Amino acid sequence: EDQVTQSPEALRLQEGESSSLNCSYTVSGLRGLFWYRQDPGKGPEFLFTLYSAGEEKEKERLKATLTKKESFLHITAPKPEDSATYLCAAPGFGNEKLTFGTGTRLTIIP
Protein backbone atom coordinates (compact mmCIF):
# COMPACT_ATOMS: atom_id res chain seq x y z
CA GLU A 1 0.00 0.00 0.00
CA ASP A 2 1.26 3.47 -0.91
CA GLN A 3 2.20 5.51 2.15
CA VAL A 4 3.47 9.02 2.71
CA THR A 5 4.60 9.97 6.21
CA GLN A 6 5.59 13.42 7.38
CA SER A 7 7.53 14.51 10.44
CA PRO A 8 7.46 16.33 12.69
CA GLU A 9 3.74 16.86 13.09
CA ALA A 10 4.36 20.39 14.33
CA LEU A 11 7.42 22.60 14.47
CA ARG A 12 7.93 25.95 16.15
CA LEU A 13 10.96 28.00 15.16
CA GLN A 14 12.25 31.40 16.00
CA GLU A 15 12.45 33.81 13.10
CA GLY A 16 15.72 33.17 11.29
CA GLU A 17 16.16 29.66 12.72
CA SER A 18 16.66 27.25 9.82
CA SER A 19 15.31 23.69 9.88
CA SER A 20 14.05 20.82 7.73
CA LEU A 21 10.76 18.99 7.31
CA ASN A 22 10.77 15.32 6.39
CA CYS A 23 8.57 13.32 4.05
CA SER A 24 9.19 9.60 3.72
CA TYR A 25 7.35 7.53 1.15
CA THR A 26 6.72 4.00 0.04
CA VAL A 27 5.16 4.33 -3.38
CA SER A 28 5.55 1.87 -6.22
CA GLY A 29 7.05 3.42 -9.30
CA LEU A 30 7.34 6.97 -8.00
CA ARG A 31 6.22 9.46 -10.63
CA GLY A 32 6.77 12.63 -8.72
CA LEU A 33 6.85 13.87 -5.15
CA PHE A 34 4.94 17.07 -4.56
CA TRP A 35 5.16 19.71 -1.88
CA TYR A 36 2.30 22.04 -1.07
CA ARG A 37 1.77 24.85 1.39
CA GLN A 38 -1.64 25.27 3.01
CA ASP A 39 -2.74 28.31 4.99
CA PRO A 40 -5.73 28.02 7.37
CA GLY A 41 -9.04 28.13 5.53
CA LYS A 42 -7.43 27.94 2.09
CA GLY A 43 -6.67 25.32 -0.49
CA PRO A 44 -3.13 23.92 -0.85
CA GLU A 45 -0.73 26.02 -2.89
CA PHE A 46 1.62 24.11 -5.17
CA LEU A 47 5.32 24.56 -4.33
CA PHE A 48 7.51 21.90 -5.97
CA THR A 49 7.60 18.70 -7.95
CA LEU A 50 10.60 16.38 -7.64
CA TYR A 51 10.96 13.45 -10.00
CA SER A 52 14.25 11.70 -9.33
CA ALA A 53 16.68 11.05 -6.50
CA GLY A 54 19.22 13.82 -6.21
CA GLU A 55 16.94 16.45 -7.62
CA GLU A 56 16.68 19.78 -5.81
CA LYS A 57 14.40 22.77 -6.31
CA GLU A 58 14.40 26.15 -4.63
CA LYS A 59 11.93 28.95 -4.13
CA GLU A 60 12.81 31.90 -1.95
CA ARG A 61 13.66 30.49 1.49
CA LEU A 62 12.54 26.95 0.63
CA LYS A 63 14.56 24.15 -0.91
CA ALA A 64 13.18 20.69 -1.60
CA THR A 65 15.38 17.64 -2.06
CA LEU A 66 14.64 14.02 -2.92
CA THR A 67 16.32 10.70 -2.15
CA LYS A 68 15.11 7.22 -3.00
CA LYS A 69 13.13 6.98 0.22
CA GLU A 70 12.43 10.48 1.42
CA SER A 71 12.20 14.15 0.65
CA PHE A 72 13.21 17.12 2.73
CA LEU A 73 11.88 20.63 2.69
CA HIS A 74 14.61 22.89 4.01
CA ILE A 75 13.63 26.32 5.21
CA THR A 76 16.41 28.85 5.58
CA ALA A 77 16.12 31.92 7.81
CA PRO A 78 12.33 31.65 7.97
CA LYS A 79 10.02 34.60 8.49
CA PRO A 80 6.64 34.68 10.26
CA GLU A 81 4.88 34.63 6.87
CA ASP A 82 6.32 31.17 6.27
CA SER A 83 4.00 29.85 8.99
CA ALA A 84 1.65 27.32 7.39
CA THR A 85 1.03 23.61 7.07
CA TYR A 86 3.33 21.95 4.58
CA LEU A 87 2.03 18.87 2.82
CA CYS A 88 3.83 16.34 0.69
CA ALA A 89 2.10 13.97 -1.68
CA ALA A 90 2.81 11.35 -4.31
CA PRO A 91 0.67 9.79 -7.05
CA GLY A 92 -0.13 6.13 -6.73
CA PHE A 93 0.88 3.50 -9.23
CA GLY A 94 -1.28 3.51 -12.34
CA ASN A 95 -3.50 6.43 -11.43
CA GLU A 96 -3.48 10.15 -10.81
CA LYS A 97 -4.72 10.06 -7.22
CA LEU A 98 -2.39 11.67 -4.73
CA THR A 99 -1.51 10.06 -1.43
CA PHE A 100 -0.99 12.87 1.07
CA GLY A 101 1.03 12.96 4.24
CA THR A 102 -0.65 14.38 7.32
CA GLY A 103 1.38 17.55 7.07
CA THR A 104 3.76 19.55 9.25
CA ARG A 105 2.34 22.62 10.97
CA LEU A 106 5.13 25.16 10.93
CA THR A 107 5.01 28.19 13.19
CA ILE A 108 7.64 30.92 12.95
CA ILE A 109 7.81 33.09 16.03
CA PRO A 110 8.88 36.73 15.52
Added chain:
Amino acid sequence: GAVVSQHPSRVICKSGTSVKIECRSLDFQATTMFWYRQFPKQSLMLMATSNEGSKATYEQGVEKDKFLINHASLTLSTLTVTSAHPEDSSFYICSATSGLYEQYFGPGTRLTVT
Protein backbone atom coordinates in the same frame (compact mmCIF):
# COMPACT_ATOMS: atom_id res chain seq x y z
CA GLY B 1 -0.64 29.86 -14.68
CA ALA B 2 -2.54 26.83 -13.34
CA VAL B 3 -5.28 28.72 -11.51
CA VAL B 4 -8.31 26.92 -10.14
CA SER B 5 -11.30 28.79 -8.75
CA GLN B 6 -14.19 27.65 -6.58
CA HIS B 7 -17.54 29.22 -5.97
CA PRO B 8 -18.93 29.96 -3.49
CA SER B 9 -16.16 30.40 -0.94
CA ARG B 10 -18.63 30.08 1.92
CA VAL B 11 -22.19 28.81 2.07
CA ILE B 12 -24.66 28.33 4.88
CA CYS B 13 -27.72 26.24 4.22
CA LYS B 14 -30.54 24.65 6.17
CA SER B 15 -30.70 20.96 6.82
CA GLY B 16 -32.44 19.09 4.02
CA THR B 17 -31.54 21.50 1.25
CA SER B 18 -29.04 20.95 -1.57
CA VAL B 19 -25.93 22.96 -2.27
CA LYS B 20 -23.91 23.18 -5.48
CA ILE B 21 -20.20 24.03 -5.51
CA GLU B 22 -18.44 24.94 -8.75
CA CYS B 23 -14.80 24.30 -9.59
CA ARG B 24 -13.21 25.91 -12.63
CA SER B 25 -9.77 25.68 -14.17
CA LEU B 26 -9.17 29.20 -15.44
CA ASP B 27 -6.11 28.95 -17.65
CA PHE B 28 -5.81 25.29 -18.61
CA GLN B 29 -7.97 22.38 -19.64
CA ALA B 30 -8.43 19.90 -16.86
CA THR B 31 -8.62 16.32 -18.01
CA THR B 32 -9.26 15.22 -14.46
CA MET B 33 -10.69 16.99 -11.45
CA PHE B 34 -10.73 15.80 -7.87
CA TRP B 35 -12.93 16.63 -4.91
CA TYR B 36 -11.59 16.54 -1.38
CA ARG B 37 -13.02 17.10 2.03
CA GLN B 38 -10.99 18.40 4.95
CA PHE B 39 -11.85 18.42 8.63
CA PRO B 40 -10.12 20.81 11.06
CA LYS B 41 -6.45 20.00 11.61
CA GLN B 42 -6.66 16.95 9.38
CA SER B 43 -5.22 16.23 5.98
CA LEU B 44 -7.19 16.12 2.74
CA MET B 45 -9.56 13.22 2.20
CA LEU B 46 -10.24 12.35 -1.44
CA MET B 47 -13.93 11.97 -2.14
CA ALA B 48 -14.04 11.37 -5.89
CA THR B 49 -12.24 11.65 -9.19
CA SER B 50 -14.01 12.99 -12.24
CA ASN B 51 -13.07 12.98 -15.90
CA GLU B 52 -14.77 15.20 -18.46
CA GLY B 53 -17.79 13.53 -19.97
CA SER B 54 -17.76 10.42 -17.83
CA LYS B 55 -19.10 9.32 -14.47
CA ALA B 56 -17.15 10.17 -11.37
CA THR B 57 -15.27 7.50 -9.46
CA TYR B 58 -16.02 7.67 -5.77
CA GLU B 59 -13.76 6.61 -2.96
CA GLN B 60 -14.87 3.87 -0.63
CA GLY B 61 -17.34 5.12 1.94
CA VAL B 62 -18.43 8.20 -0.02
CA GLU B 63 -22.14 8.18 -0.84
CA LYS B 64 -22.49 8.83 -4.57
CA ASP B 65 -26.18 9.69 -4.22
CA LYS B 66 -25.43 12.34 -1.62
CA PHE B 67 -22.41 13.89 -3.34
CA LEU B 68 -23.30 14.32 -7.00
CA ILE B 69 -20.42 15.21 -9.27
CA ASN B 70 -20.72 16.50 -12.80
CA HIS B 71 -17.73 17.23 -15.04
CA ALA B 72 -19.49 18.81 -17.99
CA SER B 73 -16.49 20.42 -19.67
CA LEU B 74 -12.72 20.51 -19.55
CA THR B 75 -12.86 23.59 -17.31
CA LEU B 76 -15.83 22.97 -15.04
CA SER B 77 -16.78 20.39 -12.44
CA THR B 78 -19.58 20.71 -9.90
CA LEU B 79 -20.22 19.01 -6.59
CA THR B 80 -23.79 18.97 -5.33
CA VAL B 81 -24.41 18.02 -1.73
CA THR B 82 -27.97 16.73 -1.70
CA SER B 83 -30.24 16.81 1.34
CA ALA B 84 -27.45 18.29 3.41
CA HIS B 85 -27.24 17.57 7.12
CA PRO B 86 -25.08 19.14 9.85
CA GLU B 87 -22.57 16.29 9.60
CA ASP B 88 -21.90 17.36 5.99
CA SER B 89 -20.50 20.65 7.28
CA SER B 90 -16.88 20.73 6.20
CA PHE B 91 -14.28 22.37 3.99
CA TYR B 92 -14.57 21.13 0.41
CA ILE B 93 -11.65 21.59 -1.96
CA CYS B 94 -11.34 20.74 -5.63
CA SER B 95 -8.21 20.24 -7.65
CA ALA B 96 -7.46 19.85 -11.34
CA THR B 97 -4.76 18.31 -13.45
CA SER B 98 -4.03 18.69 -17.13
CA GLY B 99 -2.77 15.15 -17.56
CA LEU B 100 0.47 15.30 -15.65
CA TYR B 101 0.41 14.28 -12.03
CA GLU B 102 0.61 17.74 -10.50
CA GLN B 103 -2.69 18.84 -9.03
CA TYR B 104 -3.62 22.47 -8.65
CA PHE B 105 -6.09 23.27 -5.92
CA GLY B 106 -8.94 25.70 -5.61
CA PRO B 107 -9.31 27.98 -2.60
CA GLY B 108 -11.93 25.77 -0.99
CA THR B 109 -15.57 26.14 0.02
CA ARG B 110 -16.67 26.25 3.66
CA LEU B 111 -20.07 24.57 3.96
CA THR B 112 -22.10 25.03 7.12
CA VAL B 113 -25.39 23.19 7.46
CA THR B 114 -27.69 24.47 10.18
